[in-house]
Amino acid sequence: MPFAIGERFQIKNDICTIRYIGIIDRWPDVRVYGVEWDNVSRGKNSGSVDGKKYFETACPGSGSFIKESKFLRDTCPTYSFLEALFNTYFSCPGHDSTLAFGSKEVEYCGFEQLDSRNHELKSLNTISLNKQCINVISRDPTDREKIARYCGQVQTLDIGMNLLIDLELVLEILVLCTQAEELNLSGNRFQTQWNLHSRNQSFPQVKRLYMISCTLTDNDIAHLFEVFPSIELLDVSMNDLTSEAFAGLTLPPTLKDLILHGNAIEWIPKNILSSNIQNLDLSSNLIGDESVDKAHHSTIRYLDLTCNKITTWELLGKLNSIFTDLISLKILDNPLYSGKGSIADEEDMLYETVVRMGQLSILDGSDITEELRNNAELYVASKVVKSPVTCDEVPSECKIFANNQAYEEGRCPVTSWLEDELIELKIIDKESSSSFLIHVLRGSTLRSLKGIISSKLRTKIAKIQLLRTLGESDFEVLDKDFSSLDNSFLDSGDIVYTILKGRQ
DSSP: OOOOTTOEEEETTEEEEEEEEEEETTEEEEEEEEEEESSGGGOOBSSEETTEEOOOOSSTTOEEEEEHHHHHHHBOOOEEHHHHHHHHHSOOTTOOSEEEETTEEEEOOSHHHHHHHHTTGGGOSEEEOTTSOEEESOSSTTHHHHHHHHHTTOSEEEOOSSOOOBHHHHHHHHHHOTTOOEEEOTTOOOOBOOOHHHHOOOOTTOOEEEOTTSOOOHHHHHHHHHHOTTOSEEEOOSSOOOGGGTTTOOOOTTOOEEEOTTSOOOSOOHHHHTSSOOEEEOOSSOOOTTOSOTTOOBOOOEEEOOSSOOOOHHHHHHHHHHBTTOOEEEOOSSGGGTTOOSHHHHHHHHHHHHHHTTTOSEETTEEOOHHHHHHHHHHHHHHHHHSOOEESSOOGGGGGTSSSTTOOTTTEEOOOGGGGTEEEEEEEETTTOOEEEEEEETTOBHHHHHHHHHHHHTSOGGGEEEEEESSSSOEEEEOOTTSBTTTTTOOTTOEEEEEETTOO
């Protein structure tokens, strides 16, 4: 059969799109197929050979040229939806009962029961036809009736990683699969747009839709919400979508999970902030320091900003003001956190983030314990005393320590109210005699003090033992972990010795 530019095929285990058919100067007597691979690593060029351009590729280096003989030999056969369904869930009619192992043939038994079970396809709630080389829905007018009969009850349908290029084919499937609540179309590279004017159909039964790496455009998103008005989860990762794809849209009130990983989002649209979305994944986008409007409020509870372009702490202040219900934040692999190679630097960034996002329960996938929060607050408090700052307004993180007493509005220096609440202790490692100064709140417990010291010494808190000198050679062990520093009679200027358990 003749092939056409734009058609998709699977060659061995990788999928490609035909971008060129003809001859090239290098092989003037051979028909050649220029293809663009979904897997960029399979490519050898960008549609050029010997300095001559034959076709364009969306991703540099994802193209290659294949001689027709090799293309025909290695290309996997394509199937209709119904053919793939039968191939996966039915045995071929009239099969014999032998299996070949090299030159030997053996008879097998027991497959009749499997066939019988597979023929009860009508009872299946889930059908997975992932990567089955499906490029059309049917090849015969009677196929649609069979699909409706076998798939009418299916609730989860996976036809991802196939060769579909026409979005209208998806609607044909959904007309027949009337109970489908979850639909996976990921990896099909759609080249035609929704034709809603001709169909005027919607599918409110679909609640969860996955369209990862489907070459969707910004304009497709509005149509998606029209076709699926009751969607609860939408994953459109890896489609090169921009913020404009969502700006101004009325999002379905049912939408709770929006996954936009690996797109080109530069700012968070206001309608997303004001929606009913609970989980927003913006990882691997272009979110920067001016990406949100502080005047807005959002009820989003889970936010992923991993691997973006955040460079300043000011954005975290905005996030803290906007996402007042936020439980979990992922924010690693941003420029703000890059270049911090030492353990001490990592802890510094961790403590700053915990304090600035005070309502969080989970940071970068790890629970924020009460001990971690206390240590973070003490750490930031000590930084405030040592380095007074100037501010236009009271930073939210400082409200942790007092009712805005530390800051005065309008570019005034910070007043040093903490000087009366903080004590400076000299910590000496009894074995190495190395020392350092720390600042802690008077009301802190000895366990909190151990937490700060363990961070400095890069060891576990359980290994830290604290001692206070009673004379030239006498020491008192400070072992009442939950006693305050005041009750332990520690004050500014005192010396505390540390010993690591197991080496004294």
